[in-house]
Amino acid sequence: MVKAFHLIAPLLLSSALFQGVAVAATDHNYCQSAPLRSDAVDYPSKHAWDLFLMLNHPALDRRIARGQPDCTKPIGQTGSTAVWESWRNAGKIDVPGEVFLEGGTEPPDWNDNTIKDEKPGSVPPAAVDAMSVLGNIEAFASSSADASFHDLALIDRINPQFSPGDGVFKGKGAFGETRMNRATYEFIKKNCLWSANGLRRYAEAFLEGKKPAIQFPTDSMEVKAAWIDFETQKIPQDKWDTYYVAEYNGRKFGLETLHILTKDIPDWFWASFHHKDQLSIGSAKDPIIKGAEHEDAFGRPKILDGTVWQNYVLGGTQIEFESSVGVPSQLSDAVVEKGFVTSSCITCHATATISAKGGGMPEGQQKAICLLSPETIGYDDCRKLIGDRYFVPGKDEIVSTRGAPLPEWYYDKSDKLTYLPTDFLYSIPQRAQVETSSPPVRCIW
Numbered sequence: 001m002v003k004a005f006h007l008i009a010p011l012l013l014s015s016a017l018f019q020g021v022a023v024a025a026t027d028h029n030y031c032q033s034a035p036l037r038s039d040a041v042d043y044p045s046k047h048a049w050d051l052f053l054m055l056n057h058p059a060l061d062r063r064i065a066r067g068q069p070d071c072t073k074p075i076g077q078t079g080s081t082a083v084w085e086s087w088r089n090a091g092k093i094d095v096p097g098e099v100f101l102e103g104g105t106e107p108p109d110w111n112d113n114t115i116k117d118e119k120p121g122s123v124p125p126a127a128v129d130a131m132s133v134l135g136n137i138e139a140f141a142s143s144s145a146d147a148s149f150h151d152l153a154l155i156d157r158i159n160p161q162f163s164p165g166d167g168v169f170k171g172k173g174a175f176g177e178t179r180m181n182r183a184t185y186e187f188i189k190k191n192c193l194w195s196a197n198g199l200r201r202y203a204e205a206f207l208e209g210k211k212p213a214i215q216f217p218t219d220s221m222e223v224k225a226a227w228i229d230f231e232t233q234k235i236p237q238d239k240w241d242t243y244y245v246a247e248y249n250g251r252k253f254g255l256e257t258l259h260i261l262t263k264d265i266p267d268w269f270w271a272s273f274h275h276k277d278q279l280s281i282g283s284a285k286d287p288i289i290k291g292a293e294h295e296d297a298f299g300r301p302k303i304l305d306g307t308v309w310q311n312y313v314l315g316g317t318q319i320e321f322e323s324s325v326g327v328p329s330q331l332s333d334a335v336v337e338k339g340f341v342t343s344s345c346i347t348c349h350a351t352a353t354i355s356a357k358g359g360g361m362p363e364g365q366q367k368a369i370c371l372l373s374p375e376t377i378g379y380d381d382c383r384k385l386i387g388d389r390y391f392v393p394g395k396d397e398i399v400s401t402r403g404a405p406l407p408e409w410y411y412d413k414s415d416k417l418t419y420l421p422t423d424f425l426y427s428i429p430q431r432a433q434v435e436t437s438s439p440p441v442r443c444i445w
C-alpha cells in the first residue's frame with residue numbers, strides 16, 4: 001500500500017497544479033485528476049462521475065479564490081462546501097443573484113465577493129467522515145487513476161413542481177439554484193450578455209455581421225441544483241444526513257438533483273444526478289414514465305463510499321439530439337422535470353434564444369416538448385405551436401417524434417435568422433434585467 005502511494009503521488013500533485021492550486025509537499029493531495037474531455041463522447045457515464053467528483057470536492061474559502069478545490073480535504077469531509085457552490089449564482093427573478101444584476105449593470109470581477117449570496121450548503125455532521133474511509137488509499141488511487149417550461153400560462157392543466165422561470169420550486173417546498181463557473185461568467189462579461197439591452201444589442205450586431213454566433217469557451221460549465229425542504233416533503237429525520245444540506249430562510253433543505261452542463265462538446269455534455277431515495281424515472285415505483293433515465297455504465301466511484309455523496313445516483317447523460325438512426329434522445333429528472341419528464345435537456349435548451357427586437361423565441365420550451373410528447377401539452381396546442389403537418393390528419397398522433405428543433409423556429413420565410421441561440425443557456429435570456437443606466441462604451445458594438 002505504501003508503495004502504491006509513492007507511485008501515484010507525483011501524478012496527483014501534477015493534477016492539482018492543473019486545477020490551479022498548489023499543495024504543500026507534506027500535505028496529502030486529495031484532488032482528483034481533471035476529467036478528460038474526450039470521455040464526454042467515449043465514456044459518458046465515467047465523464048459524468050468525474051465531473052461529479054470535481055464539482056463536489058470541498059471548495060477553497062471563496063474569499064481566497066472562487067471555484068477552486070481545497071486539495072487538503074477529501075471529498076465528503078464534514079462541514080465542507082462543494083466547489084460548484086463557490087461559483088457565481090445566476091440568481092432568481094426576484095433575487096438578482098451575482099450575475100444578472102438589478103438595473104442591468106455589469107457584474108464585478110470573478111473573485112469579488114461584495115454581492116450578498118445565499119448561504120451555501122455543506123456536508124452534514126452526522127454523515128460518516130470521509131477521512132476515516134479514505135484511510136484506504138488504494139480505493140482512492142484506483143478511482144483517481146480511472147482517472148421552464150416554466151411559463152405555465154399556456155399549459156396550466158399540468159402542475160410541474162419546478163418553475164425555473166424564476167428558479168424557485170413553488171408551493172411544494174423546494175427551490176432551484178443555477179451557478180456558473182469562471183469561463184462562463186467571463187464570457188458573459190466580455191460579450192456584455194448580462195442585461196436584456198445587452199442581449200438585444202448583441203443580436204443586432206450579429207445580424208449586421210459585427211459579432212459571431214454565441215459560442216461559449218470549451219471550459220464553460222453550469223449547474224442547476226434542486227433542493228427539497230425536509231419538513232414539507234416529510235423526509236424522515238434519520239434520512240436528513242444522507243443528503244448534502246443547505247439552510248435557507250431558516251429551513252433545512254437537502255440536495256435532491258444536480259444537473260451538470262459542460263461545453264466539453266459543441267452541443268454541451270448533459271448529466272443529471274439525484275438522491276437515491278428520490279424517484280427514478282422508469283423505476284418499479286413509477287413504471288409508466290420510461291426512457292428518461294439511463295443505465296449507469298460506469299457506476300459510482302469507490303472513493304464516494306462512506307461519504308454523503310454515496311447516496312447520489314447518475315440519472316443519465318446526453319450528448320446528442322438523436323441517435324445515429326434518428327431516435328430522439330431523452331433525459332430528465334422526476335422532480336425537476338415533474339409534469340414533463342418525457343423530455344430532452346438538449347432539445348429544450350436549444351430554444352434558448354435572443355433577438356434584435358428583444359426577447360427570445362415565443363413558447364420555445366413548449367415547442368420542444370411538442371416534438372417528443374405532445375400529449376403533455378395537448379394535441380390542439382401543439383398543432384398550433386409546431387404546425388399541422390407534423391400530425392396525422394384527424395388523429396391525436398404525431399407523425400414522428402423528433403429530437404432536433406425545427407429550423408423554422410429560428411429563421412423567417414426569407415431565411416433570415418430571427419432568433420439567435422444563446423448556446424443552449426437558458427439562464428441568460430431568462431434572467432437578464434433591463435438597463436437603467438448607460439452600459440460601458442465597449443458594449444456598444
Ligand code: HEC
Nearest residue numbers: 148149164222223224259261331332343345348425426427
Ligand atoms: C422544457 C424545457 C427544459 C428541459 C426539458 C430542461 N431544461 Fe434545463 N432549464 C430550462 C430553463 C427554462 C432554465 C432556466 C431557468 C433556470 O435556470 O432555472 C434551465 C436551466 C438549466 C440549467 C442552468 C444553466 C442555464 O443557463 O441554462 C442547467 C444546468 C440545466 N437547465 C440543465 C438541464 C438538464 C441536465 C436537463 C435534462 C435532464 C434539463 N435542463 C432539461 C429548461 C429546460
